Amino acid sequence: MQSVRPAAVAGMFYPGNPVDLAHDVDALLAQAVAVAPNLQPKALIAPHAGYIYSGAVAASAYGLLKPIAQRIRRVVLLGPTHRVAVRGLALPGVTCFSTPLGCVAIDADAVRQIAHLPQVSISPQAHALEHSLEVHLPFLQTLLPEFKLLPLAVGMASPEDVEEVLETLWGGVETLIIISSDLSHYLPYDLARKVDGETAQAILELRQPVSHQQACGGTPVNGLILAARRHNLTPHLLDLRNSGDTAGDRDRVVGYGAFAFTEHGQSVRDAERGATLIKLARASIAAQFGVPLPDAVDEAWLIEPGACFVTLTQNGNLRGCIGSLAAHRPLLQDVHANAVAAAFRDSRFAPLQETEFADTAVEVSLLSLMQPLAFDSEQGALAQLRPGVDGVVFEYEHYRSTFLPQVWEQLPTPEAFITKLKHKAGLPGDFWADEVRLSRYTVEKWKEFH
Secondary structure (H helix, E strand, O other): OOOEEOOOOEOOOEOOOHHHHHHHHHHHHHHOOOOOOOOOOOEEEEOOOOHHHHHHHHHHHHHHHHHHHHHOOEEEEEEEOOOOOOEOEEEOOOOEEEEOOEEEEEOHHHHHHHOOOOOEEEOHHHHHOOHHHHOOHHHHHHHOOOOEEEEEEEOEOOHHHHHHHHHHHOOOOOEEEEEEOOOOEEEOHHHHHHHHHHHHHHHHOOOOOOOOOOOOOHHHHHHHHHHHHHHOOEEEEEEEEEHHHHOOOOOOEEEEEEEEEEOHHHHHHHHHHHHHHHHHHHHHHHHOOOOOOOOOOOOHHHHOEOOEEEEEEEOOEEEEEEEOOOOOOEHHHHHHHHHHHHHHOOOOOOOOOHHHHOOOEEEEEEEOOOEEOOOOOHHHHHHHOOOOOOEEEEEEOOEEEEEOHHHHHOOOOHHHHHHHHHHHHOOOOOOOOOOOEEEEEOEEEEEOOO
């Protein structure tokens, strides 16, 4: 007999009308820009606030599921309890979770797999009004054609308790793990950005503990970090913003981060691609000094259209940077042309000398598709930018400039980033006009070190 946990926060955290909800989820996914579209996540961390606040950040994680949606059959979803205290990890004791988009079946086999663990209990009360799990379901219902759910409300538990549950349910490519967590709560905007940046760095370094002041879902986040170490997963930052960037004031903000964790085989393939691009860029420059080019690399992905930037540095200082914003030629040709241009035709620097070349480091950034931003004011444009994630193109009449995402390291706020981008285009920092156009993109980047 079917028992249903009905939607508790429909009409509050997200639209209660199914047509409106489907429209909003589709729009959020369409607007999301994947940092690395080829990532195939085993696990995600995504926020759980109302969609107006954190929906865009969550969508940056869920957008990665489109290419692998057909293979995902089970979603293990863990989130913190906000209303009812529980010990350990609580199952809902129902057969279905409901949202305005329909019912999601609970994975009875997965329930049986973990029922014997002492940290696992059943608590319908813990799930009844809990939003941290529910808000993720419409994204999953929209993207995954067929899946079952294993929802766990995490209360007073240790990271090891969580890791043991994850290990029991780990499975293969059919199983996706999602950790639901916001980041800092109710700090002033600038302080929140600092704290959340430190939290993001800890996650990227698989370093725990992450405290509950840093992330309300700290316990399941810490459990995932332990599991990620065991399985040699690689974390990737997808988005990092707060409510002051999206739909709230900046006096007391809540932080939101999205992360993807990929399995080791994929990180190896990405590293091999990066090594190939670095080798091609360096060989293209060396050829200008009379070093013969190596034999052509016969790999299909290099023949496909691609857009890249090639950046040269010496002792950490910029020595040249030239690139393409759109894929208008095979990637192999684009790397070659931009490497030569960065070395010899960047107007900010003298042409690279052969005596300098050995001490020059090469970085290649592979660009995603460009996404135009829609806004009605400069503040509206700033609110959409994702520090540390977005590259930005500024355009006004014949004025044009771009910064790669790496520039956020020197200009950490959207205001400073855009002000310098205007300066680079040849305009005053306080300039604005209705005709200004902004587009964003993301990059995968690889750098050799000297």
